Structure formats: C-alpha cells, structure tokens
Amino acid sequence: MSETALTFSEDQAQAYDSVAEMLRGAGVDLEDSLLSAPRDSGSGVMAVVGKAGSGKTLLLAALYKALSEAGVDVISGDYEGRRRKDRRTLAILAPTNKAASVLRLRGVPATTIHRILYTPVYDPEYERIAEWLAGQGERPEVEGLTDLALDRAFSFYETNKSIPGALAAAGLRGSDFITGWKRREEPLDIGLVDEASMLDAKQFEDLQDIFPNLLLFGDPAQLAPVNQSGAMVFDRLDDARKLTLSRIHRQTQDNPILDLAHALADPQLDFQDFERMVEEKARADERVVWGQRVEVDLMARSPVLVWRNATRVRLINAFRSVHGAPETELVEGEPLICDGIELPLKHRKKRLDLEARGLIKGAQVVYLGPGRKPGFSRLHVIGAEDPQVSAASIVKIEKPHEEEPFIPFAARMGATFLHGAAVTIHKAQGSQWDTVQVFAPDIFVAARMGRTEAGQPLWKRLAYVAITRAQERLIWVVRNRLAKPTYKLRVDDLRSAAMAPLALEEELS
Numbered sequence: 187m188s189e190t191a192l193t194f195s196e197d198q199a200q201a202y203d204s205v206a207e208m209l210r211g212a213g214v215d216l217e218d219s220l221l222s223a224p225r226d227s228g229s230g231v232m233a234v235v236g237k238a239g240s241g242k243t244l245l246l247a248a249l250y251k252a253l254s255e256a257g258v259d260v261i262s263g264d265y266e267g268r269r270r271k272d273r274r275t276l277a278i279l280a281p282t283n284k285a286a287s288v289l290r291l292r293g294v295p296a297t298t299i300h301r302i303l304y305t306p307v308y309d310p311e312y313e314r315i316a317e318w319l320a321g322q323g324e325r326p327e328v329e330g331l332t333d334l335a336l337d338r339a340f341s342f343y344e345t346n347k348s349i350p351g352a353l354a355a356a357g358l359r360g361s362d363f364i365t366g367w368k369r370r371e372e373p374l375d376i377g378l379v380d381e382a383s384m385l386d387a388k389q390f391e392d393l394q395d396i397f398p399n400l401l402l403f404g405d406p407a408q409l410a411p412v413n414q415s416g417a418m419v420f421d422r423l424d425d426a427r428k429l430t431l432s433r434i435h436r437q438t439q440d441n442p443i444l445d446l447a448h449a450l451a452d453p454q455l456d457f458q459d460f461e462r463m464v465e466e467k468a469r470a471d472e473r474v475v476w477g478q479r480v481e482v483d484l485m486a487r488s489p490v491l492v493w494r495n496a497t498r499v500r501l502i503n504a505f506r507s508v509h510g511a512p513e514t515e516l517v518e519g520e521p522l523i524c525d526g527i528e529l530p531l532k533h534r535k536k537r538l539d540l541e542a543r544g545l546i547k548g549a550q551v552v553y554l555g556p557g558r559k560p561g562f563s564r565l566h567v568i569g570a571e572d573p574q575v576s577a578a579s580i581v582k583i584e585k586p587h588e589e590e591p592f593i594p595f596a597a598r599m600g601a602t603f604l605h606g607a608a609v610t611i612h613k614a615q616g617s618q619w620d621t622v623q624v625f626a627p628d629i630f631v632a633a634r635m636g637r638t639e640a641g642q643p644l645w646k647r648l649a650y651v652a653i654t655r656a657q658e659r660l661i662w663v664v665r666n667r668l669a670k671p672t673y674k675l676r677v678d679d680l681r682s683a684a685m686a687p688l689a690l691e692e693e694l695s
Contacts, residue, residue, distance in 0.1 A: 194248075198241050201234055201429040205249060205401060208232055212399045214274060214376070216249075219256040223272040224375055228398025233382065233420035235406050236431030237451075238654040239444045242403045245431070246378055247294050249401075250278060253376065261302070261374060262295050262347065275375040277302050277397070281384040283544050285616035287569035289380060295347050296380065297571075299389060300546050302396070304367045312353065312363035319343045319352055331356055350572050367542050375399060381616045383408040383418045390419040407451070407650050409612055409639070416640035442471040443660045447653045450646045457633035457645060461626070464662045474660050479667040480623060482508055486521055486675055487552070487568075488619040490608040490663070491652045493628035498608045499584045501625070504668045505607040506583070509675055515594050516553050516581060519675025521606035522565075523613070524549040528580060529599050540577055544570030545601045548613055554677050561597030566680040573680075577601050611652045622656035624649070626664050 194202060206216045212229045213222030236242050253276050254260060261277045278296040280286040289296035308316060315331075317323035319340065328336075335356040343352035353363050377397035379385070382404035385393075393400055402420050410416045420428060449455060449463060468476035480490055485505050492498045511517045526547045529537045544567035545551075554564040554574075563579040578600025582591035591604075608625075629652075633645035653660060 194245070195241065195433045197431050197433050198245050201245060201431060202248065204429055205232065205234070206252075208401075209253075209376070209399065212376075214253065214256060214258065216252045216256055221257050221272075221274050224274060225398075228375075228400075230398075230427070231394065231400045231402065231423060232427045232429065233402040233404060233423055234429045234431065235404050235420060237405055237407050238447055239441070240431035240433060242405075242431060243289070243292065243380070246278070246289075246380060246403055247292060249378065250276070250294050258376065260295055260347075262297055262349070276378070277374055277376070278378045278380070279393075280380045280616065281389070282381070282616040283546070283549050283567060283569035284618070285381045285384075285569075288618055290571075298544075298546065299379075299393070300541055302374070302377075303370055303392065304542055305370055306364045306542065307366045307368060309363050309365050312358065315339065315353065315356075315363075316349045319349060331358075348571050354572065367539060370396065373398065377401065379403065381405075382420055384411060384615050385419045386411040387419065405654075407642075407647065408615055408654075409647050409651050412612065442467045442474050443653060443656050446474070446660070447650050450650050455646075457630060460649070461662075461664075468662070473658065475662065477623065477661040477663040478665050479669045480625070480663050481661065481669050482671045483669075483673065484621055484623060484661075485607040486519055488621055488623070489521065489550075489606055489614070490623045490625055491611050491614050491655065492608055492625045493611055493632055493648055495610065496586070497625060497628050498610060500586055501608040501668070502584065502605040503586060506605070508668065508671055513583070513592060513594065516563075517675055518553060518555050519677045520553045522551040522553055522581065522603040523606040523609060524551060525582070525602045525604050527600070528602050540601055543567070543572065543575050545575065545577065550606055550617070551603065552677065552680055554680065556595075561595060561600070566677070579603060611648050614655050615651055618655050618657050620657050621659040621661065622652065623661040623663050624652040626662050627666060 208229045209216060213225060215221070234242055234245060258274045258276045261275050278289065278294055279299050279302055280289060280296050281299055283298055286296040286298050311328060314323060314326040315328060315336070318325050325336065339352040339356040342355035343349070346352070350364070373396050375397065376399045377393060378401050379393065380403050382402035383406070404418060404420055406418065410418050446464060446467060450460065464474065465476050467474040480501065482505060490501055492501065506520070509517060511520065524545050524547060527537050527540055527545065550568035552566040552568065554566055556562065557564055557576045561578055562576055563581070564574075564576045567573045567575060578597035580593065580596040580600060580602040582593055582602065582604055584591045584604065629645050629649050632648055633643070637644040639647055
C-alpha cells in the first residue's frame with residue numbers, strides 16, 4: 187500500500203490497493219511512479235461502489251493525483267496536445283456538466299463523457315499558445331496578443347488547467363481559436379468515471395471502446411437509468427471487479443442529511459416513520475427544514491425535485507405566475523433544462539458545436555435574454571467550463587392538462603429547452619445544490635403505490651437520490667403551497683462571472 191493510502195480508512199485502502207494492482211498489470215506502477223508503454227489490451231473494467239459519504243470522491247481524487255505524479259497525461263477534453271507512442275493518458279469523466287463541475291471544484295480536472303468523445307480542432311496560430319501552456323512548446327509571439335495577455339493566460343492555466351479558459355483570460359473567444367469538432371479517432375488509456383450509476387448500456391459500450399482500462403465510481407442505492415430494468419452497468423461485473431466502500435467517514439457522521447439517506451436502508455422503515463424522522467432532525471438541526479411551502483426564491487437556481495411530471499408542470503407554471511412572466515416571452519433569469527438538439531443529419535457539425543459547449547440533454551441553463559437574431563437566446567450553462575453561449579433555441583413551456591406545450595418563441599432548428607424551476611428526481615441525478623427542496627407529497631404517492639425497483643421500494647430510492655443532492659441544507663416540503671418571491675429574477679451575477687461569451691449565432695444561422 188502506498189503512502190497515499192495511509193490516510194484512508196481500511197476499506198478505502200483496500201480499494202486503492204486493488205486499483206493500483208489493476209493499473210500495475212496495465213503498465214502503470216503508482217507506488218514507484220513507473221510507466222511502461224501502452225499495451226494492445228488493458229485490464230478491463232473495475233468498479234468502486236458505495237453510498238453517499240463512503241469516500242468515493244476522495245478515492246477518485248487520490249488516484250488522479252497519484253496517476254498525475256507518475257507522469258500520466260491528463261486529457262481534459264478541451265485540448266490534447268501532440269501524441270506520442272509511449273504516452274499514457276488519463277481522462278476523468280462524468281455524465282453531466284454539473285457532476286463534472288462538482289469534481290472540478292475539488293481540484294479534479296473532470297469533463298463530460300460527450301466532450302471526450304469529440305475533440306476540438308484549433309486554429310494553428312492559437313494552437314501554439316495551447317502547446318506552450320501544456321508545456322509542449324516555447325512561449326509564442328501572436329499578432330494581436332500582448333505579453334500581458336499571455337501572462338494572464340498562463341496565470342489562469344496554472345490554477346485551472348483549462349486551455350479555453352486560459353485563452354478567454356487572454357481576451358479571446360471560442361470562435362477565435364476553435365474551428366470545429368471531430369469524433370475521436372484513436373482510443374485513450376485510463377478512464378475514471380464518476381456517477382456511473384447514471385450510465386446507460388450504450389454509453390458504457392462507447393467508454394469500453396475508448397478506454398482499455400476503465401474504473402467506474404457509483405452509488406448502488408441511486409435510481410438506474412430509464413429503460414434498464416432497475417440495473418446499473420456495474421451490476422453485471424463479477425464480485426472480484428467490484429470494490430465496495432461501506433464505512434461512512436468521520437466528516438459525514440454528524441451530517442443529518444446523510445443520516446436520513448442511510449436510514450432508508452432499514453427494510454422495516456415505512457414512509458410515515460421516515461417523515462417523523464425528518465421532522466425530528468428538523469427540530470434538532472437547522473440543516474434540515476420541515477417546509478410548509480415551496481420557497482420560490484430558490485427555484486431559479488435550485489429546482490424543486492419531484493417524482494411526477496404533473497407536479498413538475500404545475501410548479502413551473504406557479505413559478506412563472508408569481509414572477510409575472512408573460513406567456514409570449516421568457517423573463518431574464520428563468521431556469522431552463524436542455525431537452526436535446528433538433529437538427530437534421532446534414533447539420534452534424536453544428537450539433538457537435540452546441541453539445542461541446544455544454545448543451546447536452548439534461549444540462550441546466552439560465553436564460554440571459556434574446557440573441558441578436560429571432561429565435562436565438564443568450565444562455566448561461568450551469569457547470570460548463572465556458573458557460574456563456576448564444577444559440578438557436580426552441581423553448582417549450584408545458585401547461586397543466588394540455589398535451590402540447592406552449593412555445594413562446596423558437597428558431598427553425600437548434601437546442602430545445604423545457605423550463606427548469608422543477609425537475610424530476612431521475613433528471614437530478616449527478617447534480618448537487620447547496621440547498622435542495624424535495625416535494626414530499628410526490629414521495630408519499632410513490633410509497634402508496636407500493637412499486638419496487640431492483641428489490642427496493644421505489645419511494646426509498648427516490649427519497650435517497652433527492653436527499654443526497656443537497657450539499658448544505660435539505661428542505662422537505664410537506665404542503666402543496668408556494669411562497670411569494672422576495673426579489674426579482676436576476677442575471678447580473680452570471681454576467682459578471684463570465685469572462686468571454688461564446689457566440690454561436692453565426693454558425694447556426
């Protein structure tokens with residue numbers, strides 16, 4: 187066991203050593219920081235599974251650090267640099283922008299699975315800057331960029347390890363230095379995948395094609411992807427390739443939110459007993475709130491989590507009503523959820539441009555206002571490395587008791603959006619917010635229906651996923667009521683935080 191693992195609990199240390207042995211078999215020795223040339227075949231797939239608070243992310247971060255210190259090149263998805271025959275590579279992946287951003291906030295350079303499937307094509311002049319920042323070339327002289335601008339780029343990259351972010355810090359836009367995107371042609375080496383419970387069979391197959399050495403991190407208590415019969419991709423692995431973290435660590439033992447999540451494992455616990463437990467926690471700890479109404483102020487950036495679509499649509503319309511949003515247009519600051527890209531096959535490149543900039547299905551977005559052309563929207567993509575984008579948009583506002591959604595405006599083709607003030611618990615997987623509101627009446631309906639998923643009552647899986655989305659505070663909403671807003675929707679904080687907007691209007695016109 188390496189010195190890195192000495193700070194681990196016993197189950198983490200055992201998992202670290204098992205992964206190290208797997209990598210040693212693939213020619214990467216973490217203990218002695220020795221690398222062999224890549225082999226034709228790797229060690230296959232291994233999974234680290236455990237419930238919230240068991241230390242999966244800590245283990246992932248430690249493995250990233252050890253692999254980086256051993257000389258393995260980290261591929262971020264925004265720039266790869268020159269290929270070498272003997273190069274060993276690592277990519278750290280998550281299914282969603284928000285899940286990747288959670289890892290980046292902890293110092294782990296994660297990217298989305300989609301971003302690793304496609305690679306950017308850089309303008310040759312600006313690629314020299316990328317090579318220099320990545321330590322593969324000399325400091326360049328670029329017409330139109332001062333030494334001060336290059337210094338800003340270097341300083342940014344030293345802290346954030348993002349080539350697009352560094353070039354943005356130098357005053358460039360994405361359309362200046364990225365000329366397009368292409369499907370990855372050559373495989374990579376080692377892949378670490380967080381939130382693997384969200385992977386569907388097709389994504390798993392794609393990852394296996396790219397990575398001969400693949401390590402999945404997942405929570406078996408979460409909800410399986412839709413249409414997978416309650417099974418997760420790591421369920422099919424044999425026991426020797428599944429490493430289980432069972433200990434809940436000291437820093438999480440006094441967390442009332444995780445206490446509630448783990449209490450759901452008790453087979454004797456019914457919904458009424460669980461709600462009494464929530465109420466007791468709320469009286470004892472301010473991090474749990476027994477909510478008598480939905481707090482509308484939180485919905486703009488942290489959606490209410492529900493089970494039923496009818497509840498979601500009802501809450502969205504109530505949110506828009508109390509903010510005075512007209513049916514014919516969106517108000518700046520309204521939250522949206524990307525529901526996919528509607529483009530014909532001949533516009534494949536444009537689809538890649540949108541998806542590579544974070545507009546993948548399920549992405550959370552804040553509306554910043556209309557674009558320069560009819561049907562275009564200026565958007566802030568939550569969790570994306572370069573969040574500001576302007577794109578052709580088709581916005582759908584669903585109405586209670588109406589089959590067809592109302593469309594306040596739409597381009598002929600582009601990114602499609604649903605409103606994001608409330609989302610289903612299924613779609614919330616992979617995301618986390620400081621404060622989370624869970625609409626308890628929906629969980630009660632699931633409990634009364636008596637449905638199960640993979641041998642577990644569905645209501646318990648729903649409650650577990652919803653509760654563990656909260657980082658700091660959980661609001662368990664027990665009444666079907668909505669509070670009045672105390673302030674108007676805002677976007678000034680998002681605009682000031684953005685360094686360089688990415689313009690797609692010209693590309694999709």
